[in-house]
Amino acid sequence: MSATSSLPAVEIIGHRGASYDAPENTLASVNLAWKRNADAVEIDIYLSKDGKIVAYHDKTTKRIGGRDQAVKDQTFAELQTLDVGAWKNARYKQERIPTLSEILKTIPAGKRLFIEIKCGPEVLPQLKQDLAASGKTAAQTAIIGFDYETMQQAKQLMPELEVIWVFKVKQDKVTGKWAHNAAYYIQKAKAANLDGLDLGYNQFVTKAFVKQANAAGLPVYVWTVNKVADARKLTEMGVTGITTDRPGLLNSALKQEK
DSSP states (O other): OOTGGGSOOOEEEEETTTTTTSOTTSHHHHHHHHHTTOSEEEEEEEEOTTSOEEEOOSSEEHHHHSEEEEGGGSOHHHHTTSOOSTTTOGGGTTOOOOBHHHHHTTOOTTOEEEEEEOSOGGGHHHHHHHHHHHTOOGGGEEEEESOHHHHHHHHHHOTTSEEEEEEOOOBOTTTOOBSSOHHHHHHHHHHTTOOEEEEESSTTOOHHHHHHHHHTTOOEEEEOOOOHHHHHHHHHHTOSEEEESOHHHHHHHHHTTO
């Protein structure tokens, strides 16, 4: 029996799609992640000036689209004029910023989409509408985000959905101590009736933390993990999901014996 076959199952989540190879948050990237058999895909969302939900990570379109203007200050038509693929690879030239609705259509049966809210609670009414119109089941989508109040409101508005709080933990460079202890995040998530914790991969993520969170009914998700050895270590700790730019690589490494 190989080491991989004894590992517990873990959800492999394509970070902004299969963003190691394809331009992040595009239909090309999302579809490549599905093709590589990711269990789920994570995307980022903003609300455009005219109220459409679009998949995009940064506050402005400068880094990828070349226009130094906030996403929220551009209409959907204006955002559509941007090429968001060529920066990654010439073969993705003319790739456009997709709407959430377009991405929802791609979700295969038995898979799900993690929707990270990058703006504020103003997106929630439209998000609820887009999800209802998609015809996808509640189990096929999850809402995630850093802003605690937005996550709280999302859970209140859409109690049927899994809502997961994303957080970053700061470490004191001198003492090595973490700014908060595990109980702080667990208590905060429980107080807002949230369904899980999602954090960056560092030494704060331990088997004890995962066990403590799980005991409180909170699955633990970790981002962004691109090395097989790290993914294997996290799987052995008992994390529920791993977000990666390379879903194909981690899938073949962790699940080949399944």
